[in-house]
Amino acid sequence: MxxxxxxxxxxxxxxxxxxxxxxxxxxxxxxxxxxxRVRGNTWRLLGSEVGLTFRRPRNLVMLAVLALVPAVIGVVLRTVSAGGAEGDAGAIIGAVAGNGMLLAFVSLFVLVPLLLPVAVAVVAGDAIAGEASLGTLRYLLAAPAGRTRLLAVKYVNAVVFGLAATAVVAASALVTGFALFPIGPVTLLSGSTIPVAEGMLRVLIAVAYVGAGMAALSALALAVSTLTEAPIGAIAGTVVFVILTQVLSTIPQLAVIEPYLLTSYLPRFDGALRDPVATEEMTRGLLAFAAHIAVCGSFAWARFHSRDVTS
Amino acid sequence: MSTAKPGETPLLAGDRGTVGTAVPARSRGTGLDEVRGTSEGASPPSPPAQDCSIVTRGLTKRFRGGQVAVDDLHLAVPRGSVFGFLGPNGSGKTTTIRMLLGLVTPTSGGCEVLGEELPGGLGAALPRVGAVVEGPAFYPYLSGAANLRRFDAADPAADRRTAPDRIGAALDRVGLSAAAGKRYRAYSLGMRQRLAIAAALLRPRDLLILDEPTNGLDPQGTREVRALVREIAADGTTVFVSSHLLAEVEQMCTHIAVMRTGRLVAQGPLAELRGGAAPRIRIETPDAARAAAVLGRLGLAAVRAGEGEASAEPGEVPTERICAELVGDGVAVRGLAVQRPSLEDVFVRLTGEGFDVDG
Structure with a gap:
């Protein structure tokens, strides 16, 4: 300096x-x-943004709830497995009861359709609209944060939060699984068995994949966030999108649109449970995420760049 | 016509006289640079652009829906001045400020802030500008100091290493040191306003833009802000302060501009604007109506008869003649005075009677 x-x-x-x-x-x-400009100024702003996100009580409560769900599932499965069960549920229970590591995948299956996207939508949807509703947006821009710089920092922050939320789910599931169930070689969906270390790697692959999916969802929520001054509108809009697309994809007559829906690709993290890993399917998912990020990101930038800040 | 020689005298801070004379009067006749209707072309901007902190050329903002918030605005804010930006509520002051800060894109026209043409020069200009726009806005769940850290982080030209010292100094300057660790949520309106001013003072600035800085402050706080503005101006910073409180502006500004329904109706040094308005003669009398009739007969302009007094603009008619005429007519004259109009009179004349509500 x-x-x-x-x-x-x-x-x-x-x-x-x-x-x-x-x-x-x-x-x-x-x-x-x-x-x-001072060197490293954008890192400082990102640090401030991440610090704000992870100190905000609302966000911490969401992370705590996300951590609680795997623990509850674990306790329930433990209780039920003691009594014995039948059918599909029985298979899952049996699998988890046989190996605690699978609890991580079960938890992701439960949380990926709704709860995880809601948590991400709250942070990403709040990004611009929240600042606008507080009035702090005008002061950030007058500082001057720079519109492109601020939007980029907001997006990276949402991606970090999405990844952290996914990681919290997996970590809580692993801790619960290790505490309540035996640990050993993992039997995959394909029927073959892999050692514990590779099982952990598969969990990491699943977390990274879901994290990428949440990054795509963040881009969508951020785009909606640039449209409004009401954060609840941006959050609700994104959540409605997530629910609606999943409902639509269950209708057989609409199967043709399924490849274009972001939510169709989210559960594909189960590719990590196949032998070998379903790289082709997962790569297609990652490409779909990248396309969403590109389209929604461009829209958010164009909109935010030309927007009159009157709040 | 007095002309400023650029570069000859540095605009000494605190020396208001220097600043005043550095700005050549535009229209000597009235001493009042008045812009009426659409006859904008008649008055070129007073000081040369390089001596100005803010220059706008035909700045116009038409919002979607067709409402014109700012209409063909030509502002010239001399460097080193304390510039009062006056106008009734809804006259386009805040929209102008938002355009100066790059928050709102002008529909047409351009502006220059600290010599940087907007919007291209925003990144270079804004770090040297401190601003309070339309009241304070902070994160309610953060403390005062944490809020300032947040906005300091947003400024790409602010050095992280000096941040704690600068934040401490800014809080101290507005008298908030004791409440630095308290959450913003718990701040009173006055404290919030002070925090907003502290945020504008995080770094040494060349230009300070304050939009209604004394809103919500008690008389004591208002005095403190006035003193602070003077102190900041003495450091050589140009202060651009919008207000609808005339007394406030009269007490701290060297220059003013007056807006009305999005248009500039006057701008120039305060002394000239005040001096340019016509004086009035006021007669204290129980026979107000008769006095008014006499004033009318003498050919005075703007004759008004009120409760126990009559007034008019004497123009060229000598006061002693008016007095003699009144007494000769048997009007009981209890008092007689010639008054130079206050800024408020000037203002009301320029913006119309309804000061607080703008049509």
């Missing part, structure tokens, strides 16, 4: 000039390059 900048900073501390130098010196003390 330049010493000029440091001097300017120090001057305010001493309460400005005065003394013999007089006001003329004060003018000189505001350096010409006072508007020059």
């Amino acid at each position: 330049s010493t000029v900048e440091a001097r300017a900073g120090a001057e305010i501390v001493t309460g400005g000039p005065g003394g013999p130098a007089g006001p003329g010196a004060a003018r000189a003390a505001v350096p010409r390059d006072a508007g020059r």
Whole structure:
């Protein structure tokens, strides 16, 4: 950093000039390059954003709920497996009861359709609309945060939160699974068996895949967020989209639209449970996510860039 | 006609006289640079653009739905001035400020802030600008200091290492040091307003834009803000302050501009604007109606008869003649005074009677 900048900073501390130098010196003390960017400034803004997200009580409660669900599922399965069960449910219960690591996948199956997207929609949908409704958007832009820079930081923050939320689910499931059930080689959906270490790797692959899906959903929520000054509208809009697309994909006559729906690709993390890993299917999912990010991201940028901030 | 020689005298902070004379008067006749109707072309901007912190050229904003918030605005804010931006509520002051900060895109026309043409120069200009726009807005769940940290982080030109010192100094300057750790949610309106000013003072600024900075402050707080503005201006910072409180502007500004329904009706040094308005003669009398008749007979303009007094613009008619005429006619004159109009009179004349509600 330049010493000029440091001097300017120090001057305010001493309460400005005065003394013999007089006001003329004060003018000189505001350096010409006072508007020059400091290195790493965008990282600082991202740090502030992430710090705000992970200190906000509402978001912490959501993470806590997400962590609680696998624990509850684990306890229930443990109780039920003691009594014995039949049918499909019995198969799942048997699998988990046989190997605690599978609880991570069961938990993701339960949370990916709704609860995880809701948590992500709350953070990403709040991104621009929340600042607009507080009125802080005008001060951030006047700071000046820069519209593209602010939008990028908001998006990265939402992606980080989505990944963290997914990781919290997996971690809580693994801890619960290890505590309540035996651990050993994992039997995959294809019937073959893999060692524990590779099982952990498969969990990581699933988390990364779901995290990517949440990143795509974040892009959508962010785009909706640039349209409104009411954060609840952006959040609700995204959640309605998630529910509606899943309902539509259950209607056989509408099967033709299924490949275009973001939510069709979210449960494909089960590819990590096949032998070998269903890379082709998962890659198609990742491409769909990338396409969503590109389209929604461009829309959000175009909209936010031209928007009049009157809140 | 006095002309400023650019570069000859630095605009010394605190020396209001220097600043005042550096701006050549536009229309000597009335001393009032008045813009009426659409005859904008008659008055070129007073100071040369390079001596201005803010210059707008034909700035216009038409919102969707056709409402014209700002109409062909030509502002010139001299560097180093304390510039009062006056106008009734809804006259386009805040929209203008939002355009200066790049929050709202003008429909047509352009503006220049600190020599940077907008919107291209926003990134270079705004770090040197501190702003309070339309009241305070902060994160309610963060403390005052944490809020300032947040906005400091948003400024790409702010150095992280000096942030704690700068935040401490800014809070100290507005008298909020004791409440630095308290959540914003628990702040009173006055404290919130102070925090907004502190945020504008996070770094040394070349230009401070304050939109209604004393809203919600008690008389004590208002005085403190006035003192703060003077102190900041003494450091050489240009202060652009919008207000609808005339007394406030009269006490701290060197220059003013007056808006009415999106149009600029006057701008110039405060002294000229005030001096340019016609004086009035006021007669205290129980026979107001008769006095008014005499004033009318003498050919005075704008004759008004009120409860126990009559008034008019004497123009060229000598006061002693008016007095003699009144007494000669048997009007009981209890008092007689020639009054230079206050800023409020000037203002009301320019913006119409209904000051607080704009049609």
